[in-house]
Amino acid sequence: MAKINVKVEHRNFRDFAPIFNNILGGKKMVKISENKIWRIVARINDEVIVKQAGNIEKATRSARNAVCQRLCDSAGIEYELGWWKGYRHKGRRDFVDNFIGTPLYVQHDDELEIELHEVPYEVYTIQQVRLTFRRMSLMSPDNIDAWGFLHWGPGQDEKVQLLGQNIPIPQHLSSSKGFEEEEIIAISDAQQCLDECPKCKSEFPFGTLILVTGNFRLIPANCCSQMIWLKEEDSEENEDWA
Numbered sequence: 001m002a003k004i005n006v007k008v009e010h011r012n013f014r015d016f017a018p019i020f021n022n023i024l025g026g027k028k029m030v031k032i033s034e035n036k037i038w039r040i041v042a043r044i045n046d047e048v049i050v051k052q053a054g055n056i057e058k059a060t061r062s063a064r065n066a067v068c069q070r071l072c073d074s075a076g077i078e079y080e081l082g083w084w085k086g087y088r089h090k091g092r093r094d095f096v097d098n099f100i101g102t103p104l105y106v107q108h109d110d111e112l113e114i115e116l117h118e119v120p121y122e123v124y125t126i127q128q129v130r131l132t133f134r135r136m137s138l139m140s141p142d143n144i145d146a147w148g149f150l151h152w153g154p155g156q157d158e159k160v161q162l163l164g165q166n167i168p169i170p171q172h173l174s175s176s177k178g179f180e181e182e183e184i185i186a187i188s189d190a191q192q193c194l195d196e197c198p199k200c201k202s203e204f205p206f207g208t209l210i211l212v213t214g215n216f217r218l219i220p221a222n223c224c225s226q227m228i229w230l231k232e233e234d235s236e237e238n239e240d241w242a
């Protein structure tokens with residue numbers, strides 16, 4: 001008996017569905033939802049940026065691009081198309097997202113209410129922008145001095161101490177396929193730790209460093225102009241390593 005009841009109810013519902021739709025004005029409802037859009041508000045350098053689109057991905061992308069463009073302009077670096085793509089650039093996306101408020105699904109003609117978007121007042125430094133967008137291309141032996149400063153320009157203040165900074169781990173070395181960063185927890189003298197450069201087998205020039213993270217060693221080797229990555233286990237035998 002129970003089985004039959006279920007069947008009957010099911011059929012009944014289907015029979016009535018078109019009627020319900022008519023009663024609720026199905027067509028009208030569709031029209032209203034077509035008028036809705038995702039609205040995203042960002043704030044940077046006291047400028048409010050509003051982006052809206054039919055889907056949230058598109059609105060997010062335009063808002064991020066707009067913020068990124070302004071960041072690059074302020075820091076005097078070139079805006080790069082596709083700057084946000086890939087797991088490796090998660091750090092860039094996260095940085096840019098600090099300037100962006102909560103996306104809201106609103107009517108096309110709804111008035112802009114910035115408070116509802118909870119747009120942050122984010123402050124930043126040129127140094128942060130340069131490190132976020134150019135860190136990996138800057139990370140070359142030429143730009144790293146004997147005191148562990150990474151230089152992004154010729155000026156005395158155009159540099160940052162690498163000790164304590166996070167650096168992205170190259171994908172072929174990281175254990176997970178995801179994005180990995182490790183903090184530089186120590187800086188050692190390469191001449192004291194190794195007899196020769198593992199790449200070119202010559203002696204390290206004076207002042208060559210080893211940047212030490214939890215699982216890796218990175219040598220900005222001036223002898224062969226290479227950034228040499230070593231995994232922790234490669235160096236376990238050597239007790240001089242920090």
Ligand SMILES: [Zn+2]
Nearest residue numbers: 197200223224
């Ligand atoms: Zn070398």
